[in-house]
Amino acid sequence: MFLRIDKLQAELPAPKRRDPNAAAALQELLGGKYGEMSTLNNYMFQSFNFRSKEKLRPFYNLVASITAEELGHVELVSNGVAMLNNGPDSDLDETGGGDITGAPFEEMKDIRLAASFLSGGGGAMPMNSNGNPWNMDFVTTTGNVVLDLLHNFHLECGARLHKLRVYETLSDPTGREVCGYLLVRGSVHAHAYALALKQITGVAIEQMLPTPNINLGQIPECAKYLEEGSHRRLYTFSPNDYKEMAGIWGNGEMALPGDPAGELTVVDGAPEGGKIHQLTGVPSAFTPDYAPEEMFEIAEQLYKKSR
Ligand code: MN
């Protein structure tokens, strides 16, 4: 089962301006073939379907705990998309509802993913940067542990390539931070699957890393995560379970040669994470709705009753 924590896995800077086309680019990392929906659902269903869980616990634990991290990545990218559609942080919700007869959102007919505003109200959806829906055919769960781990290794390297390309299209700090954080974590996952394959097959697949061949140290947004050692950590995302993956991620294994040196470690629980930004209420777009004051008042009364 899953627990939920009301935070993001990383602290994101607020956008400097509203940029729906940057949000559209970031959608590739959510619902593209190599996006977070794909990593989440590959590992999630592999972990559900895993045979001989007790006997193969270190391998099962690795896939199971990374599943939980990927769900948090879906959340992180989704928040990044919504923040880029929203613009700079503001406590000032639009009041009243404005005049909807004057085409207040005329500019939205020209954005690349018009449906993200017209249908989704500026939120994220499980689709790629062209608005094509994420689909189940991106999931591989064969029941063969080596084949599934190989697929996962390929998926993490592919995700890294896509993150680098999206990063190269973005100038806004929010989208760049999402890419920077996920590049470090994706590097951990590629490394982890390589080490798991090495344990089973004896082949030192981690020597193929980094693929694609760019060092994270060259990316400013990755620097603080490398400095704090994120590239050496795998989290259990559980109060008590999944610790046994330390036999794969640990056990004297070291950081990749291009990254800051040190031993790989399994950390119980979740990273400290960062706050979820407030999205501005825009009643003229009916988000959350026309005349929100009444809803806020009702919510406040309910909140008081719960204390
Ligand atoms: Mn991910």
Ligand code: MN
């Ligand atoms: Mn990953």
